[in-house]
Amino acid sequence: MRSENIRGDETMPKQTRTSLTAAFLVTAAVMPTTAFAQEADAAVELPDGEPKAFIEGACVACHRLDYIPNARGYSEEDWRALISTMIALPGELGDSVVSYLAENFPKKPGTDPVIVPGPVDVTISEWIAPTLGSRPHDPAPSADGSIWWAGQFANRIGRVDPATGETQEFPLEIADSGPHGLIEDGEGNVWFTGNYQRYVGKLIPETGDVVDYPMPEGVSRPHTPIVDDEGTVWFTAMSGHVGRIDPATEEMKISAAPTDGAFPYGIKINSEGEPWYVDFWGNRLGSVDPQSGMITEYELPDADSRPRRIALTPDDAVWYTDFPRGYLARFDPETGETKEWLSPSGETSQPYGIATIGNIVWYVETYPRPNALVRFDTETETFQSWPIPSGGGVVRHMMATDDGKLVLACSAVNRVALVEIGN
Numbered sequence: 009m010r011s012e013n014i015r016g017d018e019t020m021p022k023q024t025r026t027s028l029t030a031a032f033l034v035t036a037a038v039m040p041t042t043a044f045a046q047e048a049d050a051a052v053e054l055p056d057g058e059p060k061a062f063i064e065g066a067c068v069a070c071h072r073l074d075y076i077p078n079a080r081g082y083s084e085e086d087w088r089a090l091i092s093t094m095i096a097l098p099g100e101l102g103d104s105v106v107s108y109l110a111e112n113f114p115k116k117p118g119t120d121p122v123i124v125p126g127p128v129d130v131t132i133s134e135w136i137a138p139t140l141g142s143r144p145h146d147p148a149p150s151a152d153g154s155i156w157w158a159g160q161f162a163n164r165i166g167r168v169d170p171a172t173g174e175t176q177e178f179p180l181e182i183a184d185s186g187p188h189g190l191i192e193d194g195e196g197n198v199w200f201t202g203n204y205q206r207y208v209g210k211l212i213p214e215t216g217d218v219v220d221y222p223m224p225e226g227v228s229r230p231h232t233p234i235v236d237d238e239g240t241v242w243f244t245a246m247s248g249h250v251g252r253i254d255p256a257t258e259e260m261k262i263s264a265a266p267t268d269g270a271f272p273y274g275i276k277i278n279s280e281g282e283p284w285y286v287d288f289w290g291n292r293l294g295s296v297d298p299q300s301g302m303i304t305e306y307e308l309p310d311a312d313s314r315p316r317r318i319a320l321t322p323d324d325a326v327w328y329t330d331f332p333r334g335y336l337a338r339f340d341p342e343t344g345e346t347k348e349w350l351s352p353s354g355e356t357s358q359p360y361g362i363a364t365i366g367n368i369v370w371y372v373e374t375y376p377r378p379n380a381l382v383r384f385d386t387e388t389e390t391f392q393s394w395p396i397p398s399g400g401g402v403v404r405h406m407m408a409t410d411d412g413k414l415v416l417a418c419s420a421v422n423r424v425a426l427v428e429i430g431n
């Protein structure tokens with residue numbers, strides 16, 4: 009069983025870090041390799057009913073049982089659609105599981121998104137991953153128009169060609185890698201983070217071979233990778249680090265965040281080649297000096313802010329989703345000022361995946377079912393939003409393509425999505 013909900017993240021054991029001056033040095037060995045919290049299953053007592061024993065046995069293969077009462081609740085039809093993305097339950101067994109779930113866990117009040125109408129048209133297309141319950145965590149666009157995803161629970165990287173709907177999966181050799189984030193480089197290689205097994209991998213799609221780059225001791229749970237214009241691969245690590253791999257020398261260098269208990273999460277490179285990241289364990293952002301590796305941190309005004317994902321507008325302003333507070337926010341690196349806007353579905357909306365296309369910010373509200381895709385015009389400061397057809401099931405990351413589309417990973421509904429934007 010895995011645990012990467014917020015609680016799981018927060019209960020992760022801390023590691024010792026070096027100080028600011030130790031940028032690009034590797035921290036001392038303090039943690040065993042599988043250094044992430046495995047929470048015990050919360051004591052969940054499901055209501056009596058015919059399929060109860062089956063559910064208690066079969067539904068814990070990939071996650072805890074408390075996912076069921078904690079979910080937003082669904083109609084029979086929506087439970088059927090959701091479960092079919094995780095496990096194939098034929099005939100009567102399927103009917104009995106679905107009607108049991110619908111009866112005992114109906115849709116909870118307050119779980120619909122607030123949809124804001126507006127002038128822009130979008131077309132959202134979705135494709136299901138061949139392996140059920142694979143948890144597409146992050147998506148990445150490919151130069152050839154296809155969409156990559158990291159199937160975290162299935163230990164594979166996937167790809168779909170939106171033109172034909174053809175899918176392909178690349179199983180990873182290292183067992184239980186927990187592939188989390190991924191990015192395609194200029195040569196068509198796909199760099200991914202092996203979140204559970206402390207390595208960054210380079211998948212060569214023509215052969216399916218993977219080159220592994222293990223984390224040095226003291227660095228764990230590599231999170232989100234990104235490639236800069238020089239081809240350098242940068243990545244955040246949940247142990248409080250930002251790393252980089254020079255593809256020419258294959259050398260990996262690590263920078264430690266100055267603050268103890270930091271959790272660098274989403275990362276983007278600005279127009280000066282400087283990586284910026286958000287810190288999900290604090291009200292902090294960070295930037296990395298690409299030459300020295302020195303990390304500078306910036307405190308956000310609200311102590312409860314937990315920025316989860318980041319996007320940059322062409323002026324290098326930093327936009328982030330403040331997940332627990334329900335805000336979209338802009339940090340101005342020039343002035344150090346922050347401005348924020350309450351997301352249309354309110355404080356509990358859990359804004360998460362975010363991307364920019366020019367001066368338009370796009371992000372997803374992940375608490376409501378369905379999740380809502382939100383558009384924010386940074387010039388007029390106005391919102392518009394749309395429900396995601398599959399429900400979205402927590403869109404943890406999204407990216408813009410070079411031709412002005414968006415790719416999304418819809419984790420709990422085992423899909424990836426392409427958003428084409430009209431006028």
Ligand code: HEC
Binds near residue numbers: 063094161401421
């Ligand atoms: C093959 C793996 C797998 C199996 C088996 C599985 N699930 Fe899931 N389930 C997932 C994944 C992946 C997610 C998304 C988890 C996440 O993002 O944290 C998920 C999420 C959920 C959610 C939350 C959905 C939401 O919209 O919030 C519920 C409820 C759920 N599963 C119920 C079940 C039930 C009931 C069964 C058994 C009939 C089951 N699962 C079996 C993989 C699986």
